[in-house]
Amino acid sequence: MKIIIVGNGAAGISAATAIRSVDKKVEIQIVSKERDAAYSLCALPYVVSKELTQKYTARLDKDFYKQLKIKTVFGSPVCKIVPERQSVILQNGKSFSYDKLLIAAGARPVVPPIEEIDKKGVFFMDTLENTKKIMNYARKNRVKKAVIIGAGFTGIEAAMALKMHQIDVVIVEMMDRILARMLDPEIAVEALKLLKSTGVEVRLGSGVKKITGEKNASGVRLSDNKLINCGLVMVSIGVRPNIEMINGSDLQVNQGIEVDQYLRTSDPSIYAAGDVAETPDYLTGVKTINAIWPNAVEQGRVAGLNMVGQETVYDGSDSINVLNIAGVPIVSMGQIEIRDKKCEIISFRNEKSFRKALIRDNVIVGFESIGPFRQLGFIWSCIKKKTDISDSKEKILRDNFVPVLQK
Numbered sequence: 535m536k537i538i539i540v541g542n543g544a545a546g547i548s549a550a551t552a553i554r555s556v557d558k559k560v561e562i563q564i565v566s567k568e569r570d571a572a573y574s575l576c577a578l579p580y581v582v583s584k585e586l587t588q589k590y591t592a593r594l595d596k597d598f599y600k601q602l603k604i605k606t607v608f609g610s611p612v613c614k615i616v617p618e619r620q621s622v623i624l625q626n627g628k629s630f631s632y633d634k635l636l637i638a639a640g641a642r643p644v645v646p647p648i649e650e651i652d653k654k655g656v657f658f659m660d661t662l663e664n665t666k667k668i669m670n671y672a673r674k675n676r677v678k679k680a681v682i683i684g685a686g687f688t689g690i691e692a693a694m695a696l697k698m699h700q701i702d703v704v705i706v707e708m709m710d711r712i713l714a715r716m717l718d719p720e721i722a723v724e725a726l727k728l729l730k731s732t733g734v735e736v737r738l739g740s741g742v743k744k745i746t747g748e749k750n751a752s753g754v755r756l757s758d759n760k761l762i763n764c765g766l767v768m769v770s771i772g773v774r775p776n777i778e779m780i781n782g783s784d785l786q787v788n789q790g791i792e793v794d795q796y797l798r799t800s801d802p803s804i805y806a807a808g809d810v811a812e813t814p815d816y817l818t819g820v821k822t823i824n825a826i827w828p829n830a831v832e833q834g835r836v837a838g839l840n841m842v843g844q845e846t847v848y849d850g851s852d853s854i855n856v857l858n859i860a861g862v863p864i865v866s867m868g869q870i871e872i873r874d875k876k877c878e879i880i881s882f883r884n885e886k887s888f889r890k891a892l893i894r895d896n897v898i899v900g901f902e903s904i905g906p907f908r909q910l911g912f913i914w915s916c917i918k919k920k921t922d923i924s925d926s927k928e929k930i931l932r933d934n935f936v937p938v939l940q941k
């Protein structure tokens with residue numbers, strides 16, 4: 535049997551490892567558009583800040599593939615999958631047939647409709663190769679000021695990384711708050727104060743309509759016509775699954791590729807995992823893409839095992855995000871918006887922290903916090919296990935709360 539895995543990232547590597555752990559014979563071939571051995575996308579902000587060298591960001595060396603007897607075809611994207619012929623076609627014209635296929639091609643940045651966005655000096659922090667170019671360009675062009683478009687998780691990480699090189703940073707965000715997918719408005723205000731305390735300037739409720747400059751970016755023109763001069767622009771407004779390769783096929787797609795509880799697509803010989811796959815959220819059951827590393831790794835593992843006949847059910851993706859601004863942890867878990875009238879919010883605030891939990895029927899369904907909190911692990915366990923917290927509701931968010939044994 536021959537298995538092809540499209541994608542050499544978190545889900546693809548996890549699938550290959552799981553397959554090899556139970557089947558020493560099956561042929562595994564990883565096809566990936568990038569030339570690098572697998573590395574962690576989570577480390578890219580540290581590549582910008584230079585806190586980590588490539589030695590540490592490269593997760594695997596080439597021996598990994600040899601040891602696990604994995605064939606690799608790196609450096610050309612898959613442009614088409616033909617399920618009827620069980621084959622994948624690469625942009626370089628090569629094609630390979632498979633018995634089972636895993637699509638683990640991840641996601642790519644959304645490119646906003648901004649005039650002249652293809653100018654030199656406009657970057658996306660999406661691959662190791664593109665990320666390395668950012669500081670090379672900044673150094674070569676003596677960049678003193680950068681604009682980041684988008685105040686989400688990666689935009690903020692990028693801002694702080696650039697600040698470490700004494701580059702002034704302005705973040706331009708269309709919404710009225712930062713980290714809008716992670717925090718509610720009140721906690722987002724506190725996060726904004728923290729971000730500003732690092733020297734990052736933030737323009738909320740502002741859109742960029744044009745990148746200015748001759749050949750190279752020299753600024754951004756906002757929708758209200760104001761100009762911000764800068765030597766470098768980074769775009770970070772979200773990601774979109776890499777699913778063009780299945781265009782024209784009958785595979786069912788919604789936001790991402792639809793899969794069943796075994797991560798099998800609507801074609802029984804094709805599986806999908808990671809940022810391309812739409813899976814149920816563990817807490818709500820709603821199908822979505824919770825695009826974080828641990829979800830991709832677990833989905834890869836489950837898909838891999840199922841592909842070699844080890845029936846394994848995927849029980850849903852976690853929605854959890856952790857960010858650090860100025861050394862202060864910011865955490866969001868589960869739901870952050872009230873979805874129905876049964877929900878109530880409890881909160882706790884002191885000079886160092888602000889915490890909120892969303893509770894439905896005495897069960898925590900969402901939690902967010904800024905500042906240190908020793909009971910994060912306990913809260914996450916309550917959310918996942920749907921623990922009844924009626925006995926501790928008054929004190930569960932307090933600094934001095936300690937979980938007690940249940941009778």
Ligand SMILES: Cc1cc2nc3c(=O)[nH]c(=O)nc-3n(C[C@H](O)[C@H](O)[C@H](O)COP(=O)(O)OP(=O)(O)OC[C@H]3O[C@@H](n4cnc5c(N)ncnc54)[C@H](O)[C@@H]3O)c2cc1C
Binds near residue numbers: 613639776779
């Ligand atoms: C800058 C950044 C920081 C992040 N930080 C965090 C973090 O701190 N914590 C966290 O949990 N998550 C973080 N994430 C998200 C996390 O990295 C992703 O959710 C995770 O990597 C998804 O894994 P994946 O295997 O689905 O895709 P990826 O890891 O993106 O791998 C996709 C693979 O597919 C290949 N590929 C793409 N298109 C094709 C094609 N057409 N043909 C062949 N190969 C193709 C790519 O080259 C790559 O090898 C971050 C993401 C980014 C971009």
